[in-house]
Amino acid sequence: MACFVCNDGTDDATLCNRHEPAKNGLRCCRGCDDFVALDLFPRGDRPGYACRKHVHVYGGGRVIKRKRMSDPVKKRRTWQWKMCYDDGKKFKQIPIGMCQKEIESEINKVDKQGTGKYVMMPIDITKPITIGNSVVVTLEERKALMKLVNKKNIQEYTRTVVTIQSSY
Numbered sequence: 001m002a003c004f005v006c007n008d009g010t011d012d013a014t015l016c017n018r019h020e021p022a023k024n025g026l027r028c029c030r031g032c033d034d035f036v037a038l039d040l041f042p043r044g045d046r047p048g049y050a051c052r053k054h055v056h057v058y059g060g061g062r063v064i065k066r067k068r069m070s071d072p073v074k075k076r077r078t079w080q081w082k083m084c085y086d087d088g089k090k091f092k093q094i095p096i097g098m099c100q101k102e103i104e105s106e107i108n109k110v111d112k113q114g115t116g117k118y119v120m121m122p123i124d125i126t127k128p129i130t131i132g133n134s135v136v137v138t139l140e141e142r143k144a145l146m147k148l149v150n151k152k153n154i155q156e157y158t159r160t161v162v163t164i165q166s167s168y
Helices: 060-069 072-090 100-110 139-150 154-166
Strands: 026-029 034-037 118-122 134-138
Touching: 060 072, 072 100, 072 118, 072 139, 100 118, 100 134, 118 139, 134 139, 134 154, 139 154
Parallel strands: none
Antiparallel strands: 026 034, 118 134
């Protein structure tokens, strides 16, 4: 590790906290104990001093996730997107064609109170989930639809999804 002279003239063989954090495209990583490229650090508003490889060792990822999941709206939005993503993986349609806000706005058209008991499912499982290829279903309906998919009864799945879509 390189030594920096503090502004007061003493050399204590440590990185001075008044030293600019990103010099020449490099930043010091606490885990690597060396200077690494800025591209290897997580993106964020404030500079962190652990690269992506070591961010979990120093609590960065867990703290951010805990903070994000404490907000009920963000937690519900993340959960709804994850359900769509998992369905896309199941149907081998990754990536999905919608962002979290689009998913939430489509679900809010049906779920006016924001209960969180609704998710999105694809109409045609051979195509990615998009606004045009999705239907909002309850959690119970999703469970029944996934049983049909697991039994490889795709025609019954499509018929049920179209029936649900025509009801709203």
